[in-house]
Amino acid sequence: MGYLRRLPRFDYLAPRTVDEACSALAERRGDARLFAGGTDLVLQMKRREITPRAIIGLKGVASLSVIRSQAGGIAIGAMTTFGAIESSPLIREKHDFLCETAAGIGSPEIRAVATVGGNLSGALPCADFPAPLMTLGAIVRLRSVRGERALALEDFFMGFAETAAAPDEILTEIELPSRPGFSAGAYVKFHDRHAMDMTTTGVAAFVTWDRARGLIGDVRIALSVSGPVPLRVKNAEAALRGRRLTEEALVEAGLLACREAQPRASWRAREEFRRELIGVLTQRALRQAGEKARVAAERGNA
Amino acid sequence: MKHLSPVSLKVNGDAYELSIPAWRTLLEVLREDLSLTGTKRSCQEGQCGACTVLLDGRAIYSCLFLAVEAQGKEILTIEGLARSAGALDPIQKAFVETGAVQCGFCTPGLVLAAKSFLDENPFPSEEEVRRATVGHLCRCTGYFQIIEAVLAAARERAGKGAQL
Ligand SMILES: Cc1cc2nc3c(=O)[nH]c(=O)nc-3n(C[C@H](O)[C@H](O)[C@H](O)COP(=O)(O)OP(=O)(O)OC[C@H]3O[C@@H](n4cnc5c(N)ncnc54)[C@H](O)[C@@H]3O)c2cc1C
Ligand code: FES
Numbered sequence: 001m002g003y004l005r006r007l008p009r010f011d012y013l014a015p016r017t018v019d020e021a022c023s024a025l026a027e028r029r030g031d032a033r034l035f036a037g038g039t040d041l042v043l044q045m046k047r048r049e050i051t052p053r054a055i056i057g058l059k060g061v062a063s064l065s066v067i068r069s070q071a072g073g074i075a076i077g078a079m080t081t082f083g084a085i086e087s088s089p090l091i092r093e094k095h096d097f098l099c100e101t102a103a104g105i106g107s108p109e110i111r112a113v114a115t116v117g118g119n120l121s122g123a124l125p126c127a128d129f130p131a132p133l134m135t136l137g138a139i140v141r142l143r144s145v146r147g148e149r150a151l152a153l154e155d156f157f158m159g160f161a162e163t164a165a166a167p168d169e170i171l172t173e174i175e176l177p178s179r180p181g182f183s184a185g186a187y188v189k190f191h192d193r194h195a196m197d198m199t200t201t202g203v204a205a206f207v208t209w210d211r212a213r214g215l216i217g218d219v220r221i222a223l224s225v226s227g228p229v230p231l232r233v234k235n236a237e238a239a240l241r242g243r244r245l246t247e248e249a250l251v252e253a254g255l256l257a258c259r260e261a262q263p264r265a266s267w268r269a270r271e272e273f274r275r276e277l278i279g280v281l282t283q284r285a286l287r288q289a290g291e292k293a294r295v296a297a298e299r300g301n302a
Numbered sequence: 303m304k305h306l307s308p309v310s311l312k313v314n315g316d317a318y319e320l321s322i323p324a325w326r327t328l329l330e331v332l333r334e335d336l337s338l339t340g341t342k343r344s345c346q347e348g349q350c351g352a353c354t355v356l357l358d359g360r361a362i363y364s365c366l367f368l369a370v371e372a373q374g375k376e377i378l379t380i381e382g383l384a385r386s387a388g389a390l391d392p393i394q395k396a397f398v399e400t401g402a403v404q405c406g407f408c409t410p411g412l413v414l415a416a417k418s419f420l421d422e423n424p425f426p427s428e429e430e431v432r433r434a435t436v437g438h439l440c441r442c443t444g445y446f447q448i449i450e451a452v453l454a455a456a457r458e459r460a461g462k463g464a465q466l
């Protein structure tokens with residue numbers, strides 16, 4: 001980690017529309033960076049980890065910070081800040097755990113500026129938001145001068161700071177499909193301090209309750225900050241479908257999750273510790289989401 | 303100097319026409335070009351909160367924000383908080399009266415963060431005040447007085463509201 005200096009020099013471009021931003025990115029081939037909230041980028045540049053020749057500021061592209069309902073689900077613009085997610089009635093109504101996850105990021109000052117698009121596109125291992133969105137089956141929309149395409153968020157992360165987006169593509173929107181009845185999500189993370197600290201490991205779970213049989217219907221589990229890329233742990237998921245929500249089932253899922261994970265080692269935690277955490281946090285996330293989904297089913301609140 | 307671009311900033315109600323490069327942070331411009339040194343510089347990496355200012359009423363870290371991107375917004379620094387010379391804002395008064403100021407380095411950032419928070423949540427619980435101020439380090443007071451000051455300011459402001 002380099003020491004901090006003033007920002008290096010760069011040209012600054014301020015497009016007003018997505019089309020303008022795409023053209024700017026295509027023209028400056030390779031030597032330009034999209035600049036969203038800048039909460040990751042400013043630090044990387046002050047440390048000279050990256051020194052782009054041009055910065056394309058997206059704060060003036062108003063269409064990118066819209067949250068709207070769409071085909072029963074929700075579409076969240078890439079420039080939506082965590083502060084806006086935290087206080088969005090639309091998101092709270094469908095997925096209150098996303099609002100809580102957003103409220104747990106950094107401080108109010110960070111959340112006023114940091115965007116969901118930057119959290120995903122940066123593809124840093126310490127990002128919290130990929131896992132909860134992955135459990136919801138999120139789709140990302142990418143735009144460039146060549147056109148538009150959609151991709152499952154699960155297939156978006158390729159490695160450290162590396163995504164499936166081509167260098168000329170902009171992440172424009174994150175789409176969440178409509179929520180199944182009697183379902184609920186949870187994101188549980190471990191960190192050293194209660195606030196303003198990077199997450200050591202985080203686990204998201206989304207459970208759909210089978211009301212007729214009183215069992216776990218469908219379940220998705222994803223890990224943030226656990227390995228090089230966010231990951232769905234599908235063996236653990238498979239082991240839970242059609243099961244009762246018992247301690248035994250949760251312990252088994254936790255064990256499977258930590259076997260499937262590829263925990264990284266860092267100064268925050270050794271590999272063994274992260275593996276153990278993944279097991280425990282998986283149980284907690286499943287218990288929270290599972291109980292909520294079960295109660296919703298019993299009360300008949302879809 | 304092809305890198306210089308005209309930048310218009312509105313700070314504490316005053317308009318400034320500047321000619322600055324895009325790579326300068328709002329913190330640098332406030333302190334170095336406008337001599338508004340009430341906004342403090344410390345970690346410069348979003349960890350301490352000393353550089354907090356309000357942008358259209360919301361608290362942000364000016365060390366992570368480009369000055370060019372603050373154009374068209376209302377910037378409020380600690381110098382602009384008290385409406386007239388000699389009269390402190392109720393939040394400033396509460397900080398002084400509860401002993402929430404020792405060396406004072408964290409104070410401008412905390413007072414502005416408290417203003418942004420109380421404008422949104424006029425009747426906060428202690429827990430909410432704690433969560434609203436997580437992004438600020440204070441090396442002197444031990445935080446208890448700061449939390450108390452924000453709660454006292456909330457009471458004072460609520461009382462004023464009731465009288466109106
Ligand atoms: C004090 C502090 C606390 C923090 N706490 C947390 C935390 O608790 N949890 C957490 O997850 N993170 C945390 N972060 C990290 C950071 O705030 C988040 O990752 C944030 O979401 C990044 O978004 P941004 O808009 O600031 O991205 P930027 O820094 O602007 O961009 C990040 C990367 O994404 C690219 N990019 C941005 N937008 C797009 C787009 N639309 N299309 C394509 N590429 C794009 C940029 O080119 C860059 O490479 C913290 C940071 C600080 C400084
Ligand atoms: S100087 Fe900006 S947060 Fe510390």
Ligand code: FES
Pocket residue numbers: 402403404405406407408409439440441442443
């Ligand atoms: S009063 Fe000295 S840092 Fe807070």
